[in-house]
Amino acid sequence: MAPVTSPSRVLVTGANGFIAAWIVRTFLESGYTVRGTVRSASKGEHLKSLFAAFGERFEIVVVEDIEKDGAFDEAVKGVDLVEHTASPVTIRANDPNELIVPAVRGTIGILESIKKHGSSVKRVVITGSTAAVITGPSAEAVVLDETSWNKTAILDIEQNGANAAQLNKYRASKTLAERAVWDFYEKNKSTLDWDVVVLNPPYVFGPLINHVSSLRALNASNQELYDTLVEGAKDAESLANTGTSWVDVRDVARAHVLAGEKDDAGGERIIVSAGPFYWQEIVDAANAVAPAPLPNLLKGNPGVTKGKPHPVTFDTSKMRRILGLELRGMDVLVRDTLASFAALEQKD
Numbered sequence: 453m454a455p456v457t458s459p460s461r462v463l464v465t466g467a468n469g470f471i472a473a474w475i476v477r478t479f480l481e482s483g484y485t486v487r488g489t490v491r492s493a494s495k496g497e498h499l500k501s502l503f504a505a506f507g508e509r510f511e512i513v514v515v516e517d518i519e520k521d522g523a524f525d526e527a528v529k530g531v532d533l534v535e536h537t538a539s540p541v542t543i544r545a546n547d548p549n550e551l552i553v554p555a556v557r558g559t560i561g562i563l564e565s566i567k568k569h570g571s572s573v574k575r576v577v578i579t580g581s582t583a584a585v586i587t588g589p590s591a592e593a594v595v596l597d598e599t600s601w602n603k604t605a606i607l608d609i610e611q612n613g614a615n616a617a618q619l620n621k622y623r624a625s626k627t628l629a630e631r632a633v634w635d636f637y638e639k640n641k642s643t644l645d646w647d648v649v650v651l652n653p654p655y656v657f658g659p660l661i662n663h664v665s666s667l668r669a670l671n672a673s674n675q676e677l678y679d680t681l682v683e684g685a686k687d688a689e690s691l692a693n694t695g696t697s698w699v700d701v702r703d704v705a706r707a708h709v710l711a712g713e714k715d716d717a718g719g720e721r722i723i724v725s726a727g728p729f730y731w732q733e734i735v736d737a738a739n740a741v742a743p744a745p746l747p748n749l750l751k752g753n754p755g756v757t758k759g760k761p762h763p764v765t766f767d768t769s770k771m772r773r774i775l776g777l778e779l780r781g782m783d784v785l786v787r788d789t790l791a792s793f794a795a796l797e798q799k800d
Contacts, residue, residue, distance in 0.1 A: 456533045456574055456712045458483035463531040465489045466538030470671035473662035474705035480506045482709055489515040489527050498663035518558035524565035532572055533712045536562050537579040548609045551625035559629045563636050573646045577711045582654040583623040584630045597767035598721045602627045647718035649711045654725050658701030659792035667796055678793055681738050684750045686731055691752040695730040697766055700780040710775040717774050724771055726779045728762035737786040745794040
């Protein structure tokens with residue numbers, strides 16, 4: 453099945469989101485024509501201004517409710533590639549279904565729309581998460597790859613419902629949504645003219661180009677980064693002992709373009725990660741930026757995690773083999789993200 457190439461037409465759902473805005477920009481800069489969905493016309497105004505230089509190669513369509521049957525029927529017509537990013541991202545849900553239902557319905561809904569009305573579609577790229585990859589706590593350090601699935605979060609939801617761990621509600625939503633994608637694809641692939649790729653990034657940090665009203669309204673990962681570095685939201689013990697894995701939003705966006713272009717990506721689940729981190733390592737990188745974009749950053753205990761093993765590492769050999777993706781370093785990520793925070797702070 454031939455992958456897409458520029459100047460194909462791409463649909464990006466949830467185009468005003470943190471990751472999605474970068475995906476739109478990267479496709480436009482690569483010569484593609486992009487149709488972006490937003491939930492209201494007002495949410496598209498910033499994007500129209502941001503991408504005005506690309507003229508008619510960028511358009512906005514409104515999809516008010518991604519859970520509604522046929523919500524994407526019109527949006528998928530006439531496009532060659534679908535990049536589906538629209539999904540709730542929060543760890544502040546009471547009922548787990550506040551996250552699970554829209555994540556699953558929205559994802560299956562767009563696949564149904566493509567099946568019925570996307571006659572020109574050649575590939576569908578889904579933005580997943582390593583939340584669907586990680587396993588439960590382990591006494592030993594583990595290396596996880598694309599064969600791993602998060603069963604722990606789903607079990608927590610099944611047993612505890614609204615009393616399940618907040619983070620597991622989000623993780624379960626990402627796991628169940630991705631499971632639904634692969635179930636749909638396996639059931640229907642003999643009749644489809646398109647294939648599926650799922651990209652699974654961990655914490656995605658990076659500079660902001662989407663509309664953000666204030667530094668209290670950042671996307672979840674950048675909000676935690678800002679609160680840690682600027683507001684001092686973590687103590688020294690937490691900095692030295694907690695963390696996960698990270699990746700730069702610009703590399704995630706590039707991965708989405710490559711996932712549409714690389715023939716071997718079809719039918720694959722691909723982890724996109726720059727590596728594991730302890731929060732102290734990000735704090736150290738932030739304090740090494742000169743001149744400092746923001747004053748009085750949290751310092752913790754510099755260097756305390758140097759050489760300390762990480763409990764979980766993701767195997768990214770498939771990412772390198774199939775996508776050939778070169779990733780930015782933490783120093784570049786932190787420098788550029790702090791500059792973005794500083795610019796937004798001036799507007800507050």
